[in-house]
Amino acid sequence: MNGVFMKYIDEYRDSKLIETLARSIKSAAEGLYTFMEVCGGHTAAIHRFGIRDILPQNIRLISGPGCPVCVTGKDFIDRAIAMSGIDNCIMATYGDLMRVPGSLFSLEKANASGADIRVVFSALEALDLAERFPERKIIFLGIGFETTAPGTAVALCKAEEKNIRNFFVLSAHKLMPPAMEAIIKDGTGINGFICPGHVATITGSSAFEFISGRYGTACVVTGFEPVDILQSVLMLVNQVNAGMPAVEIQYTRAVTIHGNLRARKYLGQVFEPGDAIWRGLGIVPESGLVLRDRYGRFDASSVFPLSVVTKDDDGKCICGDILRGLRTPSDCTLFGKVCIPSDPVGACMVSDEGACNIFYRYGKHE
Amino acid sequence: MNEFVTINHGSGGRQAQELIKKVFADRFMMEEPLTDSAFISAHNSGTAFTTDSYVIDPIFFPGGNIGKLAVCGTVNDLAVSGADPAFISASFIIEEGFPVDELEIIAASMADEALNAGVRIITGDTKVVGKGKCDRLFITTSGIGYLKEGRIFLGRGELVKPSDKLIINGPLGNHSVAVLGARTHAPFSTSVVSDCSCLNHMIKRVLDNTKSVRFMRDITRGGLAAVANELCHITGLGVSVIEEAVPVDEPVRGICEVFGFDPLNMANEGKILMVVGPEESQEVLRIMHSDPAGKEAAMIGEVLEENQKVVVMNTRAGGRRIIDLPSGAQLPRIC
Numbered sequence: 001m002n003g004v005f006m007k008y009i010d011e012y013r014d015s016k017l018i019e020t021l022a023r024s025i026k027s028a029a030e031g032l033y034t035f036m037e038v039c040g041g042h043t044a045a046i047h048r049f050g051i052r053d054i055l056p057q058n059i060r061l062i063s064g065p066g067c068p069v070c071v072t073g074k075d076f077i078d079r080a081i082a083m084s085g086i087d088n089c090i091m092a093t094y095g096d097l098m099r100v101p102g103s104l105f106s107l108e109k110a111n112a113s114g115a116d117i118r119v120v121f122s123a124l125e126a127l128d129l130a131e132r133f134p135e136r137k138i139i140f141l142g143i144g145f146e147t148t149a150p151g152t153a154v155a156l157c158k159a160e161e162k163n164i165r166n167f168f169v170l171s172a173h174k175l176m177p178p179a180m181e182a183i184i185k186d187g188t189g190i191n192g193f194i195c196p197g198h199v200a201t202i203t204g205s206s207a208f209e210f211i212s213g214r215y216g217t218a219c220v221v222t223g224f225e226p227v228d229i230l231q232s233v234l235m236l237v238n239q240v241n242a243g244m245p246a247v248e249i250q251y252t253r254a255v256t257i258h259g260n261l262r263a264r265k266y267l268g269q270v271f272e273p274g275d276a277i278w279r280g281l282g283i284v285p286e287s288g289l290v291l292r293d294r295y296g297r298f299d300a301s302s303v304f305p306l307s308v309v310t311k312d313d314d315g316k317c318i319c320g321d322i323l324r325g326l327r328t329p330s331d332c333t334l335f336g337k338v339c340i341p342s343d344p345v346g347a348c349m350v351s352d353e354g355a356c357n358i359f360y361r362y363g364k365h366e
Numbered sequence: 367m368n369e370f371v372t373i374n375h376g377s378g379g380r381q382a383q384e385l386i387k388k389v390f391a392d393r394f395m396m397e398e399p400l401t402d403s404a405f406i407s408a409h410n411s412g413t414a415f416t417t418d419s420y421v422i423d424p425i426f427f428p429g430g431n432i433g434k435l436a437v438c439g440t441v442n443d444l445a446v447s448g449a450d451p452a453f454i455s456a457s458f459i460i461e462e463g464f465p466v467d468e469l470e471i472i473a474a475s476m477a478d479e480a481l482n483a484g485v486r487i488i489t490g491d492t493k494v495v496g497k498g499k500c501d502r503l504f505i506t507t508s509g510i511g512y513l514k515e516g517r518i519f520l521g522r523g524e525l526v527k528p529s530d531k532l533i534i535n536g537p538l539g540n541h542s543v544a545v546l547g548a549r550t551h552a553p554f555s556t557s558v559v560s561d562c563s564c565l566n567h568m569i570k571r572v573l574d575n576t577k578s579v580r581f582m583r584d585i586t587r588g589g590l591a592a593v594a595n596e597l598c599h600i601t602g603l604g605v606s607v608i609e610e611a612v613p614v615d616e617p618v619r620g621i622c623e624v625f626g627f628d629p630l631n632m633a634n635e636g637k638i639l640m641v642v643g644p645e646e647s648q649e650v651l652r653i654m655h656s657d658p659a660g661k662e663a664a665m666i667g668e669v670l671e672e673n674q675k676v677v678v679m680n681t682r683a684g685g686r687r688i689i690d691l692p693s694g695a696q697l698p699r700i701c
Contacts, residue, residue, distance in 0.1 A: 009623075013682045022684075044626075050685015121553035121625075128551075226683035341693035352626055362687040 012225030018054065021230040026056045028237045034060045034189055035236055036325050038180055039196035040067030040353025041224050047362035049226040059233060062188075062325040063358075065179050065280060066196055068144040069096045069351035070323060073277040075310040076143075076172045077102035082306045083139055083170065084115035090133060091117040092126035093141040094148075096351040101344055103311035123148075123155035123169075130159070130167035139300050142171040142289075146202040149173040149289055150263035153270035156295050168300040171291060174276055177207050178287035182278075184215045188325045192218030192236035194229065197251040202267075204259030205249050212245040223251035270295055279347055280323030319346035322355050329359040336360060369466035376460075376494025386492055389469050390456075393477040394487040404488035406453060412513035414449035416440060419506045425472070427548040429541075429560030430635070432505055433472035437479040437487075438564045438635055439586070440509035445566035446582035446638055448520040448573065449511030451483060457491040459504040472503070483564035485509070517573065523641070525580040526601045528671040531647040533640045535568065535660040536561065537613040538590055542632035543621050553625075558617050561636035568657040569638070572650055578643030579650070585637040588692050591630040593639045594677045595691045597669075604673030607689060609682045611666045631692040641669065 011017075037043055043063045046052065052061065065071045077100050084091045084107070091107070098108040098119065111117040120126050126140035142152040152169060159167045176199045184190065195208050200221040208219045218239035222232040232250040239245055249255050267289070276288025291299040316334050321327040329335045329348070339345035341357050348356035375385045391400060418439050425432040436456065444451040456476065460469070480487050513519060540561045547556040565584070573579055581601075583593045590612070594605050614622075614629045622629050636659060642650050647665055654660030670678075677689040 015682060015684050018683050047687060048681070049683040050679075050681045050687045051683065053685040054683065125551060125553070226681075361690045 009225055012223070012227040013049075014227065017227050018230060021227065021234060022054045025059070025230065025234050025237060028234060028241065029056055029058055030241065032058050032060070033191050033237060033240060034062060035192045035194055035233065036062050036064045036183070036188075036190045037194040038064040038066040038176060039199065040070070040351065041198065042066070042194055042196070042222065042229065043355055043358050044353050045224050045226070045229060047358045051226060051229055054230070055233065059237070061194075062190070062328070063322070063355040064183060064325055065278060065323040066145075066176070067348070067351050067353040067355070068148070068174070069100055070319065070347040070354045071174065071179075071278045071280065072097070072100065072143055072172050072347065073279050074102055075277065075308060076170075077107065078308045078310050079301070079306065080141055080170060081105070081107060081110045081115075082308050083300060083304055084110050084117055086137060086304060088135065089116065089137045089139060090129055091115065091139050091141065092120045092129055093117060094143065095119045096353075097141060097143060099344065100347050100350045103309070123152045124158070127155045127159055127164065127167055130164050131162075134166060137166050137168065139168045139170055142169045142173050145174055145176050145196070145199050146267070147198045149271065150202060150260075150266050153266040156270050156291070156298055157266065159298060160295070168298055168303055169291065170300040171271070171289060172276070173271065173289035174278070175273065175287050175289065177203075177211070178284050179278060179281060180208070180211055181215075182281050182284045182287070183324055184211070184217060186324055190217060190325065191240050192220070192245075194232055194236070195219050195221040195247070197221055197223050197228075197255060200249075200251070200255045200259065202260050202263045204257050205247050205255055206257050207259070208247045212247050216245045218245045219247040221247070221249045221251050221255050223254065278323070280320035317346040319348045319356070322348055329356040332356070371460050371462060371464040371466060371469065371494055373462050373494055373496065376492070382492070385466070389466065389473050390490060390492070393473045394480070394490070395477075396488065404453070404455070406488070406510070409512045411515045411517070412449075412519065414444050414447040414511045414513065414519065415508070416443040417506065417508040418443065419504060421501065421504050422545065423501060424545070424548050424550070425503055427560055428544045428558070430562035431472050431475055432503060433476040434479050435562055435635055436505045436507045437476050437483065437485070438562050440507045441483045441485055441564040441566050442584040442636075442638070444509050444511030445569045446520065446584050447511070448517050448582070449513050450570065451485045451509055451511040451566050453510045454480065454485050454487045455489045455508045456487055457506040458493070459500050460492060460494050461500045461502050462494055462497050464502055469503075479564060483566055520579065520582050523581040523597060523600045526597070526603065526641050526669055527580070527643075528603060528669050529644050530580055530641050530669040531644055531665050532594070532605065532607070532667040532669070533642060533647065533650055533654070533663060533665050534585065534590065534612070535565070535638055535640075535654050536636075536662040537615045537618065538585065538634055538637060539614055539618040539622065539629040539632035541635045542627075543618050554621060556617055556621065558615065558621075561634055563636035563659055565636060565638055565659050568654060568659045571657060572640070572653050575653055576642070576646045576649055578646045579640060580643065581641040583639050585634045585639055587633045589629070589631040589633060590639065591628070591677070591689050591692050594689060597639070597641065598675045598677055601669070602674055604670035604675070605667060605677045606670055606673070607667035607677060607679045609679050611664055613662050613664050630689060644668075
């Protein structure tokens with residue numbers, strides 16, 4: 001993007017268009033509707049643009065488990081901190097993981113007390129560290145959904161190609177559709193999903209077909225601007241009214257039915273599905289991405305087997321229920337008092353895309 | 367041959383004296399002999415005093431360097447208090463091995479900036495520390511400024527009233543983006559240039575020609591979000607900000623979208639928030655617009671009786687949201 005101005009997206013923030021959509025939603029909405037935005041990016045956009053103020057009261061938006069930081073189990077942080085103490089280790093991580101509390105402390109505190117933990121913007125940047133410091137062990141913390149996992153896969157393919165021996169990945173990558181299924185099975189009474197637009201860019205909208213087909217829940221794959229979100233809400237209302245749940249794509253400028261085939265090929269080559277622990281949801285079958293045997297020598301969890309004792313969550317923290325859409329941050333007795341962004345108790349308060357953090361920043365007055 | 371700062375330069379002996387004279391004292395036009403204190407005469411109408419440390423990475427960035435930053439930061443801290451900046455002290459902590467020519471570039475830009483701003487660097491210190499004991503170069507400055515007869519200290523905000531207008535002198539976030547883009551392993555490269563500049567002349571023109579400037583702050587770390595919250599906190603009043611009115615340059619907006627940064631939280635080094643009486647807001651804008659540092663000045667909101675101690679943003683989309691104090695360093699998001 002050097003020297004080239006990015007075309008911005010004011011068209012999708014056009015206040016006239018927003019007003020028109022809001023009116024259409026109001027006249028179409030006949031009963032009570034509960035829609036879940038699964039992606040943290042959507043939760044952030046909804047609050048940042050004040051979209052709840054624009055929607056009629058009979059449409060309830062609840063936040064789901066779509067912040068990769070928030071759903072990462074405490075045991076993962078504990079394991080990462082333990083690994084950061086390995087001799088000659090440089091741990092490389094995406095920024096927002098730094099502040100997530102483990103059982104005792106966070107990566108940020110581990111870094112301050114002597115571990116070498118560096119924020120990177122991509123898995124390839126971590127691989128670059130491995131090439132620059134051949135005598136050090138570089139452990140990349142692979143977190144995120146279908147959006148970031150292909151980047152990790154590409155880095156691992158390159159590491160194999162270049163025969164890099166000091167690059168390792170601790171994977172907590174997760175898949176979104178199985179978590180959405182787990183939430184439906186939990187019985188939260190959701191009429192429709194505002195499906196994650198960036199995940200769908202990779203997976204294609206077809207990844208959500210089984211949700212509308214098997215469970216009769218409306219699905220609209222949605223972009224991240226106010227017009228996108230309002231248009232999707234209107235599409236969801238119309239689906240529910242017609243009694244014909246399906247998967248529709250609102251975010252057509254980025255998403256196709258089959259997604260990014262090249263990224264999916266990399267994912268399939270490097271990872272296989274495995275059970276995964278989600279903060280709040282517990283173990284969700286086949287919802288994690290585990291390194292295939294061929295890439296076993298890069299798998300930090302087997303190369304550096306450490307036993308880690310994880311303390312149970314604070315009994316008062318309701319991040320689990322929030323991630324399942326059962327309760328909202330304002331239901332929590334810790335929210336805004338004991339648990340604040342600079343000193344979070346639960347993971348939802350940490351990331352800019354965590355429901356509690358977003359509620360705290362944008363909606364303290366509500 | 368390239369010269370480097372060595373531990374010997376910190377010994378207090380001949381080499382130290384040579385370095386100080388050659389790199390700093392001559393450029394800063396310090397009077398010989400160099401004494402332990404600078405002597406300044408007292409001033410009757412009120413004196414503002416400030417200090418700050420500069421530890422930026424990288425020390426050279428598009429639009430400036432650590433030295434220019436130190437002078438501008440100190441000058442602006444004084445100017446927003448309502449004072450005319452007069453004197454600066456500068457203390458340098460230099461890592462062993464630092465190239466002398468880079469030190470000269472930094473000192474030269476400090477001298478230039480001080481000359482433009484009409485302040486004098488009158489006292490200073492250098493220390494050299496071993497490799498790894500500091501990150502290349504740290505600078506600490508202090509500054510003294512005088513309040514003209516009849517001018518009031520503007521740092522406390524006690525004059526702020528409901529329906530006063532909020533004015534900023536240009537687009538936000540350029541400094542943060544320029545510095546991030548200049549880091550060795552920056553994830554992007556950008557043509558954005560830091561806004562690092564001294565604002566005292568612009569501020570003086572506004573103060574000399576108007577009567578109702580009630581509060582000023584420079585919008586540095588923590589961004590507009592921190593300054594607006596501070597305004598609410600010290601006055602006990604509410605503040606509303608109109609999202610559409612806040613100027614943000616296109617490339618800065620783009621980078622913020624991609625990395626999940628909020629331009630309202632980003633640091634600036636040549637921006638102020640000014641709170642003025644509604645009757646004079648257009649005049650203040652007119653004066654700012656005629657100054658190079660205020661060409662893109664904009665009225666971005668107002669002080670409210672209601673929503674006490676809260677900053678509310680009226681969003682582009684027609685909704686409302688709170689602008690909270692930023693918490694900790696901004697971390698790039700995952701997706």
